[in-house]
Amino acid sequence: MIEKERHVLVVFPHPDDEAFGVSGTIASHLKMGTGVTYACLTLGEMGRNLGNPPFATRESLPQIRKKELQAAADAMGLKDLRMMGLRDKTVEFEDDEKMVDMINALIEDVNPSLVITFYPDYCVHPDHEATARAVVRAVSRMDEADRPKLHCVAFANHTADELGEPDILNDVSEVQELKLNTMRAHISQTAWMLEDLEKRLAEKDPDAIQWVSQERFFNYRFDQGYH
Amino acid sequence: MKPVNLEDVQSLIDRFARKEVYIHLETTNGSYASHVDQNFFNAGAFIRNAKVEYELGKIIGDVPSRVGLKLGDLGWIYAQGITHYELDDKGRLLMAGHDHQGKLAVSLQISETPFE
Numbered sequence: 001m002i003e004k005e006r007h008v009l010v011v012f013p014h015p016d017d018e019a020f021g022v023s024g025t026i027a028s029h030l031k032m033g034t035g036v037t038y039a040c041l042t043l044g045e046m047g048r049n050l051g052n053p054p055f056a057t058r059e060s061l062p063q064i065r066k067k068e069l070q071a072a073a074d075a076m077g078l079k080d081l082r083m084m085g086l087r088d089k090t091v092e093f094e095d096d097e098k099m100v101d102m103i104n105a106l107i108e109d110v111n112p113s114l115v116i117t118f119y120p121d122y123c124v125h126p127d128h129e130a131t132a133r134a135v136v137r138a139v140s141r142m143d144e145a146d147r148p149k150l151h152c153v154a155f156a157n158h159t160a161d162e163l164g165e166p167d168i169l170n171d172v173s174e175v176q177e178l179k180l181n182t183m184r185a186h187i188s189q190t191a192w193m194l195e196d197l198e199k200r201l202a203e204k205d206p207d208a209i210q211w212v213s214q215e216r217f218f219n220y221r222f223d224q225g226y227h
Numbered sequence: 228m229k230p231v232n233l234e235d236v237q238s239l240i241d242r243f244a245r246k247e248v249y250i251h252l253e254t255t256n257g258s259y260a261s262h263v264d265q266n267f268f269n270a271g272a273f274i275r276n277a278k279v280e281y282e283l284g285k286i287i288g289d290v291p292s293r294v295g296l297k298l299g300d301l302g303w304i305y306a307q308g309i310t311h312y313e314l315d316d317k318g319r320l321l322m323a324g325h326d327h328q329g330k331l332a333v334s335l336q337i338s339e340t341p342f343e
Contacts, residue, residue, distance in 0.1 A: 046273070048257050052329035054228040054311050057321045058251065058336065089258070089273070125258045157262065192328075 002170050005034050009112035009148070011103065011135050013041040013091050013127035015069035016186040021153045022116055023076055023182035024172025025215050030077045031175065037080040037110045040069060041131060046088040049189050056188065064188055072185035076178060080110075092130035099134035100141075107138060112148045115139060119152035119218050120226060122159045136226045151217035166216035173213035180212065228311035228323065231290045236312050239320045240284040240294070243337045250277045250296075250304060251336040276341045279304065291324050294335055306335040 008029050012018050018026065018038060029036050043062040050056045056064050066083070073081040084102065086094065107115070120132035132152065139150050154163055172179060183190050183197075200208035253273035260269040281296035286309065296304040308324030315321055319338035326332050336342065 046253075046255070048255060048330040048332075050323070050325060050329065050331045052310075052325040052327065053230075054323070054325055054329070057228060057313065057315065058253070058323065058331065058334050059315060059317075059319065059321060059342065124262045127258075157265070 002028050002032070004032055005029060006113035007110050008034060008036040009106060009110050009115045010036065010038045011041070011106070011115065011117045011131060012038075013086070013125075013131045014044040014047075014088065015040055015042075015065045015072065016044065016183075016189050017118075017128070019072060019179075019183045019186055019190070021155070021215055023072070024175050024179040024212075025116070025170045025217075026078060027076045027175040027178040027182075028170065028172055035080065035110070036078055037082065037106070037112070038073065038078055039082045039084055039106055041084045041086045041091055042088040042127065043069070043083065044088050044189070047189060049192075061188070065186075068186045068188060072182045075181040075185045082106075089127065091127040094130070096134070096137075099130065100137045103134050103138035107142075107148070114149045114151060116151045116153070116217070119154035119159075119163070119220065120224060122152075122154035122156040122163060124156050133226050136220060136222075136224070139220070140222055140227055150220040152220050153216075154218055163218055167219045168217040170215040170217070171213065172215055176212050228313045228321065231286070231292055231309060231312055231322075233286055233292065236286045236292075236294075236309075236322065239312070239314055240286060240296075240337075243320060243339070244281055244284055246339065247278060247280050249338045249341050250279055251275050251334065251338075251342050252277070252304060252306060253331075253334045254306075255332065257330065294322060304335070306333050308333045309335065 026036050044065045045062045047061055117135040118128040118132040120136050123129055123132055139147055151168055255271040256269050260267045279298055282299050284296040286292050286294045291308040291310050294306045294309055309322045310324045312322045322335045323331055324333040
């Protein structure tokens with residue numbers, strides 16, 4: 001059962017980061033009438049999936065992914081989508097304090113009771129890590145009493161060994177079709193993966209069914225030295 | 228983008244020679260290469276909007292081809308693995324190497340105006 005929130009703030013660096021592990025949770029909050037803000041830091045300008053034969057170029061990809069991101073927001077029913085204007089692959093090289101300021105401004109603006117991002121040190125892509133560090137720093141600097149809940153997505157290979165099992169399991173089976181539509185909205189990046197996933201779902205593969213019907217988060221533990 | 232046609236690409240490279248141009252040069256294995264295969268040594272580089280002037284540029288070899296731009300006595304720009312190209316609607320020469328799965332592995336782009 002997903003708890004009712006005052007407002008939810010989701011922060012990820014790339015269009016489609018929200019689709020795989022969080023779109024069902026976002027759609028569930030929206031269905032309950034809770035406001036959700038999704039801040040997407042870049043447009044995934046450096047994505048590699050351009051096709052062969054190519055359907056896009058390095059220069060046309062950002063506009064394609066911008067449209068896909070908007071379509072993904074529409075698929076989830078999300079109204080407050082914010083594109084933050086950073087560039088793919090460069091997030092970790094931005095000034096760390098400016099990154100924290102950006103997250104602070106978002107938190108001040110939307111006053112969330114729940115923030116969702118990646119789990120620092122367990123999210124593989126350098127842009128994910130830099131985003132997660134900025135969010136964790138911003139939240140950790142708040143008075144403990146004022147802190148929103150911080151739910152983090154972790155998928156590095158060493159996650160289970162070091163963090164154990166996820167603390168929060170959200171059943172999103174009721175909005176599973178919205179979740180699939182969110183993935184479909186990012187078709188330039190997900191076509192291959194969806195072909196495989198939909199085949200496995202048709203075959204009633206239990207892993208595939210679990211993957212689309214349940215979303216997994218860790219409570220951030222504020223013990224990694226990101227202050 | 229179209230598959231490389233050596234003659235056509237060569238004439239486009241010639242068109243930008245001896246002019247001040249902006250270069251985007253990139254190689255990549257993707258940020259997940261070492262996540263998918265822990266033995267994979269992931270390396271890549273990109274430079275965006277380097278302002279240069281080349282006196283001579285060539286595309287050579289069967290596709291995937293090599294492109295070299297000679298910067299007078301100063302140095303070189305080089306890319307290997309070029310499979311596709313286009314002159315886009317902003318008059319920029321976009322060259323790229325797409326692998327068998329349709330993933331970009333290398334790109335070399337030349338423009339008279341900065342890339343956004």
